Amino acid sequence: MLRRRSVLILGVVVLMAFDGLWLLHRQTRAGPPVTHIELDSLAMVVPTRRPAARLVDGRWDMDPRPDTERPFPGLPRLAYVSLAPDPTLGHAVRMIRDLRQRGICNVLIREGGSPSGVLDFPGGRDRGLQIPALVLCGEAIGDG
Known part of the structure; x- marks a missing residue:
């Protein structure tokens, strides 16, 4: 024993x-470095009519880089993208990898938003879509 x-x-x-x-x-x-994605505490409200960049067959239908205007002074710019036309996890991973390769760190994904009512935007009244920010690289915007 x-x-x-x-x-x-x-x-x-x-x-x-x-x-x-x-x-x-x-x-x-x-x-390759480990991919880290962080859900930030910052959420932005965007008009539902605002077009979002889409990755279709490995190519962006419009430039995914963030707008030149900052939402608030001192905050980084946020890219606004959509998972359409293929809202699957595999497509999301491809899209996130492509954004990270481009050095785009702070992203709003349209499909992650929730309705917030009718609001006044610079382009007129529209239904709002409140979307939490994702941090793909770098530092958190809010309190992370």
Whole structure:
């Protein structure tokens, strides 16, 4: 009985050592950085008629870069994009990777919004869409 227990303990120690070496090898190996996406506490209200950039067959139908105007002084600009015409997780991942490659860090995704009633916008009255900001890289805008 003592011999079996010793062999079992030795086996567990060896497996743990291999597991630790494998993890160390995986962390030191060069590769793409880990993607981190953060839901920010900041939410913007946009008019529902405002067009959003869409990624269709690997190409953007309009420039996804943020507007030149800032929503508030001191805040970074936010890109406004849509998952249409393919609102799936795979499409969202492709879109987020493309935005990160372009260095676009702060994004509003239209499909993540909720109605907020009729409001006065610079272009006239329209139904509002309140959308939480996503941080794809860099620092959080709000209190994150």
